[in-house]
Amino acid sequence: xxxxxxxxxxxxxxxxxxxxxxxxxxxxxxxxxxxxxxxxxxxxxxxxxxxxxxxxxxxxxxxxxxxxxxxxxxxxxxxxxxxxxxxxxxxxxxxxxxxxxxxxxxxxxx
Ligand code: SF4
Ligand code: SF4
Numbered sequence: 001x002x003x004x005x006x007x008x009x010x011x012x013x014x015x016x017x018x019x020x021x022x023x024x025x026x027x028x029x030x031x032x033x034x035x036x037x038x039x040x041x042x043x044x045x046x047x048x049x050x051x052x053x054x055x056x057x058x059x060x061x062x063x064x065x066x067x068x069x070x071x072x073x074x075x076x077x078x079x080x081x082x083x084x085x086x087x088x089x090x091x092x093x094x095x096x097x098x099x100x101x102x103x104x105x106x107x108x109x110x
Pocket of ligand 2: 043047050057079082096
């Protein structure tokens with residue numbers, strides 16, 4: 001294949017009608033501030049684990065709200081629970097509790 005200097009990215013199309021919103025509903029019942037997120041990305045930009053891994057905390061809680069749960073387990077394992085993401089969030093999202101809620105959702109829903 002010819003090297004054009006760039007690569008194609010994987011298709012990220014998502015069917016909202018087929019989303020599994022059980023995780024989102026459970027997480028929201030445990031940590032309602034998930035709905036305050038405006039997707040600014042400050043949490044990901046300051047994340048300690050993101051400096052060494054491909055953890056993207058903003059992506060994790062964004063895809064949950066869409067009903068896409070395919071990547072949450074692997075992502076959460078990389079979190080060091082340091083709380084830096086929560087300190088910089090302009091919307092006051094309680095991210096540490098949100099991460100705990102996500103872990104609990106995985107325990108309960110598999
Ligand atoms: S810093 Fe707060 S508002 Fe911004 S993406 Fe993260 S959780 Fe959402
Ligand atoms: S608590 Fe987890 S997601 Fe938040 S900054 Fe620390 S390592 Fe990143």
